[in-house]
Amino acid sequence: MRVNLSICPKETEGAGNRSKMVIYHSNSPKDTQRLAAKIARETESGVILLEGELGAGKTTFVQAFARALGVKAKVKSPTFNIIKKYKIPFRSNGYSLMAIRYLYHIDCYRLKDHKEAIPLGIQDVFSAAGGPASGGKASQSVVLIEWPERISKVLPKKRIRVHIDHIDKNKRKITISNF
Ligand SMILES: Nc1ncnc2c1ncn2[C@@H]1O[C@H](COP(=O)(O)OP(=O)(O)O)[C@@H](O)[C@H]1O
Numbered sequence: 001m002r003v004n005l006s007i008c009p010k011e012t013e014g015a016g017n018r019s020k021m022v023i024y025h026s027n028s029p030k031d032t033q034r035l036a037a038k039i040a041r042e043t044e045s046g047v048i049l050l051e052g053e054l055g056a057g058k059t060t061f062v063q064a065f066a067r068a069l070g071v072k073a074k075v076k077s078p079t080f081n082i083i084k085k086y087k088i089p090f091r092s093n094g095y096s097l098m099a100i101r102y103l104y105h106i107d108c109y110r111l112k113d114h115k116e117a118i119p120l121g122i123q124d125v126f127s128a129a130g131g132p133a134s135g136g137k138a139s140q141s142v143v144l145i146e147w148p149e150r151i152s153k154v155l156p157k158k159r160i161r162v163h164i165d166h167i168d169k170n171k172r173k174i175t176i177s178n179f
């Protein structure tokens with residue numbers, strides 16, 4: 001998955017050499033939505049983990065991400081059905097048609113562990129996003145996961161991690177890293 005981690009360079013605090021990391025200070029839901037939309041436009045396929053306590057802004061991030069990709073449906077947290085799949089309309093980035101066709105929104109809040117995720121077909125979702133299980137198939141999905149800690153044992157190694165810390169009512173510290 002390619003995501004340009006040089007987003008918002010002015011707001012970058014620390015960029016390690018080995019694992020790239022950027023810190024973004026969000027002062028409002030709009031700020032978080034803008035960041036999510038920007039990442040969505042730079043994303044091809046892959047897995048994005050969204051970490052943070054209840055009310056941190058994980059679903060807010062996914063909604064803006066989906067909207068930026070042209071998803072028309074209203075994105076709600078799939079707390080009860082766990083996995084929700086959205087079709088992404090064909091679109092162009094100005095040069096060529098973008099390859100990703102589906103966005104999966106997964107909310108593991110209600111899962112005890114990865115054993116409960118396997119019967120839901122989580123591994124097929126990950127293979128649609130690329131990675132070793134895809135057997136060379138073109139990656140055509142992007143997968144955003146809330147509460148990924150719950151299924152850490154089955155998460156693909158290649159992923160982007162978005163960690164949202166609640167600072168105060170409207171402020172969030174968002175740490176993005178790719179490892
Ligand atoms: N800077 C911010 N970024 C994201 N959400 C924020 C921010 N400030 C306030 N909020 C509010 O916090 C709530 C986050 O809720 P939600 O996205 O459902 O969180 P989660 O999915 O992490 O439980 C929303 O009501 C949103 O409007």
Ligand SMILES: [Mg+2]
Pocket residue numbers: 058059077146
């Ligand atoms: Mg949520």
